[in-house]
Amino acid sequence: MTGPGDQAPTGAGPDSDSDSDSTTGTPTTGTPSRGIPPRRTGPRGAGPRSIASRLMDNRWAGLAGLLVALLAPFVNATPYALSVMTSAAIFVMLAAGLNIVVGYCGLLDLGYVAFFAVGAYTSGVLSTRLGLPLVATLPAVLVVTVIAGLVIGAPTLRLRSDYLAIVTLGFGEIIRVTANNLDVTGGPSGIYGIPGLTGGPVSFYYVTVLIVALAVVGAARLGRSRLGRAWRFVREDEDAAEAMGVHTYKVKMAAYVAGAIWGGLAGVLFGAHLSAISPTSFTFLQSALVLMAVVLGGMGSIRGVVVGAVVISVLPELLRDLADYRYLAFGVLLIIVMLVRPQGLWPARSREAAQ
Amino acid sequence: MNSTVKSTANAPLLSVEDLRLSFGGVLAIDGLSFGVGEAEIVSVIGPNGAGKTSAFNCVTGFYRPTAGAVRLRGRDITGLRPSAVAALGVARTFQNLRLFGEMSVLDNVRAGTHLRIRQNVFDALLHTPRYRRGERESTEQAHHWLDFVGLRGDRYGPARALPYGEQRRVEIARALAREPDLLLLDEPAAGLNHGEKAETLDLIRRVRELGVAIVLIEHDMGLVMDVSQRVVVLNFGREIADGPPDEVRRDPEVVEAYLGRDADEAEIEEARASVAGGRDGGA
Ligand SMILES: Nc1ncnc2c1ncn2[C@@H]1O[C@H](COP(=O)(O)OP(=O)(O)O)[C@@H](O)[C@H]1O
Ligand SMILES: [Mg+2]
Numbered sequence: 001m002t003g004p005g006d007q008a009p010t011g012a013g014p015d016s017d018s019d020s021d022s023t024t025g026t027p028t029t030g031t032p033s034r035g036i037p038p039r040r041t042g043p044r045g046a047g048p049r050s051i052a053s054r055l056m057d058n059r060w061a062g063l064a065g066l067l068v069a070l071l072a073p074f075v076n077a078t079p080y081a082l083s084v085m086t087s088a089a090i091f092v093m094l095a096a097g098l099n100i101v102v103g104y105c106g107l108l109d110l111g112y113v114a115f116f117a118v119g120a121y122t123s124g125v126l127s128t129r130l131g132l133p134l135v136a137t138l139p140a141v142l143v144v145t146v147i148a149g150l151v152i153g154a155p156t157l158r159l160r161s162d163y164l165a166i167v168t169l170g171f172g173e174i175i176r177v178t179a180n181n182l183d184v185t186g187g188p189s190g191i192y193g194i195p196g197l198t199g200g201p202v203s204f205y206y207v208t209v210l211i212v213a214l215a216v217v218g219a220a221r222l223g224r225s226r227l228g229r230a231w232r233f234v235r236e237d238e239d240a241a242e243a244m245g246v247h248t249y250k251v252k253m254a255a256y257v258a259g260a261i262w263g264g265l266a267g268v269l270f271g272a273h274l275s276a277i278s279p280t281s282f283t284f285l286q287s288a289l290v291l292m293a294v295v296l297g298g299m300g301s302i303r304g305v306v307v308g309a310v311v312i313s314v315l316p317e318l319l320r321d322l323a324d325y326r327y328l329a330f331g332v333l334l335i336i337v338m339l340v341r342p343q344g345l346w347p348a349r350s351r352e353a354a355q
Numbered sequence: 356m357n358s359t360v361k362s363t364a365n366a367p368l369l370s371v372e373d374l375r376l377s378f379g380g381v382l383a384i385d386g387l388s389f390g391v392g393e394a395e396i397v398s399v400i401g402p403n404g405a406g407k408t409s410a411f412n413c414v415t416g417f418y419r420p421t422a423g424a425v426r427l428r429g430r431d432i433t434g435l436r437p438s439a440v441a442a443l444g445v446a447r448t449f450q451n452l453r454l455f456g457e458m459s460v461l462d463n464v465r466a467g468t469h470l471r472i473r474q475n476v477f478d479a480l481l482h483t484p485r486y487r488r489g490e491r492e493s494t495e496q497a498h499h500w501l502d503f504v505g506l507r508g509d510r511y512g513p514a515r516a517l518p519y520g521e522q523r524r525v526e527i528a529r530a531l532a533r534e535p536d537l538l539l540l541d542e543p544a545a546g547l548n549h550g551e552k553a554e555t556l557d558l559i560r561r562v563r564e565l566g567v568a569i570v571l572i573e574h575d576m577g578l579v580m581d582v583s584q585r586v587v588v589l590n591f592g593r594e595i596a597d598g599p600p601d602e603v604r605r606d607p608e609v610v611e612a613y614l615g616r617d618a619d620e621a622e623i624e625e626a627r628a629s630v631a632g633g634r635d636g637g638a
Binding site: 218221222224225227230232233236237239240241243245246247248351352 | 415436437438439441442446455456458466467470472474476478480486489493512513533
């Protein structure tokens with residue numbers, strides 16, 4: 001049949017490197033050309049974008065967020081503040097990973113902490129038992145988390161979504177209970193003396209921020225690729241996706257494995273940060289908090305999810321003055337936010353940027 | 356694989372052979388056979404619940420037939436998963452619009468280009484030239500097919516925001532972007548007004564001119580008789596006629612199925628008018 005090769009030039013603009021959602025082949029930087037009347041205005045709609053909307057681009061929002069993270073230690077560099085900020089950065093990475101599974105692909109995973117645990121334990125065990133530096137454990141961490149993703153995903157991803165939630169919840173618990181009962185993982189007391197990645201807490205914070213920033217950009221780029229679109233096709237309508245030639249099972253597996261890798265690498269940072277891990281760090285509550293960060297920020301919106309993760313991890317610390325009431329206040333605040341903004345703090349756009 | 360007498364070389368594009376499908380003992384399709392040649396338009400008609408949509412689902416891999424075979428150019432595709440059938444050049448639309456509602460109209464049509472874009476995870480992470488090329492081509496092709504179906508609405512906004520008639524067009528554009536050899540349209544004119552129906556008729560003709568064969572489920576008899584080379588009639592899962600429109604129109608069993616016995620021409624016209632615009636609830 002006649003392919004699109006014989007079409008008139010559609011004038012899709014030069015590629016841009018911007019990180020705005022689902023922008024493909026349409027520049028978000030640079031002024032729209034006014035000389036040639038673009039064939040695509042009129043029904044194809046959308047005039048030049050306002051400065052405000054440009055500032056909301058992921059690229060600018062992301063750079064601003066990164067700047068805040070890099071400058072924060074100059075404002076407050078007490079060990080406590082650094083520790084809170086480092087934990088927040090790691091939590092952002094977890095949320096970015098879960099967002100691939102839940103936000104992009106629409107798979108409700110209630111046991112995401114399993115991958116966090118697998119990463120933390122793999123690097124923890126290898127570094128303490130074999131005396132390896134943490135970086136040397138990374139290849140093994142990648143292999144083990146990918147295998148964990150495949151093993152947990154293979155049976156569960158064939159299930160309908162409501163069953164999926166229950167089964168992933170079960171797998172999360174199985175990993176924790178296993179860690180609790182094995183000798184190699186140190187049983188209930190866990191693993192001590194995990195080496196750090198760097199000399200001190202300040203440098204570790206900066207390394208963490210850098211890795212997490214790369215992880216966030218990577219997740220966003222995956223989301224805007226052929227694979228990322230396929231994830232959303234599956235989320236929106238699995239049958240229609242299949243009818244277009246999308247192998248939905250493989251695509252879901254890819255989302256699950258990507259989520260596993262993000263979670264596993266966050267686990268490595270977690271072990272390096274605290275130098276000790278135990279099964280109590282990997283409870284269902286942790287899975288629920290990451291999921292909350294994704295939902296609070298706006299499912300499928302990388303900007304929103306980063307904001308959601310920072311809020312979820314930092315807010316309880318800010319509420320410390322309320323002592324015993326702080327988790328009550330935390331819960332009430334979350335409920336209020338979800339009532340006022342059910343789509344999340346900074347939801348994904350379904351409109352794509354036009355020229 | 357090619358166990359029948361037909362050779363692959365001159366086998367019809369699609370052949371459905373003695374298809375049977377039962378749901379818990381209830382026969383939805385009871386022995387359906389028909390063929391579709393290259394660039395041919397074949398319509399499947401019949402009252403609601405006759406098994407038309409189920410037949411589409413069997414051909415496209417959504418249902419596994421209880422018995423019988425579906426062949427594409429002589430190759431047995433029975434029981435392949437839908438994405439594998441799509442990869443062989445079969446595209447479809449759904450009776451109840453199935454767009455990716457929260458995604459942009461362009462993204463919806465990009466779905467059709469999914470199998471043609473060459474791009475791996477590293478291309479996506481590093482934004483390699485291959486990534487850029489793939490994305491650009493996908494976008495250009497999406498625009499091309501939206502132009503082809505004559506979409507007037509906003510392409511950058513979410514698909515759910517378009518009016519119903521426009522959504523129908525987007526679904527066809529999405530299927531065409533798959534660049535199929537065979538297109539299955541399940542009631543593409545249902546719920547459309549008179550003008551939109553005429554445009555759909557024109558669109559179906561233009562698709563055929565591209566060399567695409569079409570199987571059409573449609574209740575509007577005027578449209579069916581106008582556009583099809585052949586008409587297959589189903590009634591309660593049973594095939595009661597298969598032939599050129601003029602022949603099928605006069606077939607006594609068809610007349611009976613639509614009208615009950617002893618109908619005269621006036622009643623046939625009346626029935627045609629009433630089935631036109633009919634709906635049914637199947638998936
Ligand atoms: N998934 C299903 N499960 C059970 N019965 C079904 C299913 N799909 C279709 N049927 C039944 O098969 C018959 C044919 O339906 P369908 O193919 O939708 O008819 P048509 O498209 O001709 O209106 C109907 O009786 C319908 O109820
Ligand atoms: Mg039907």
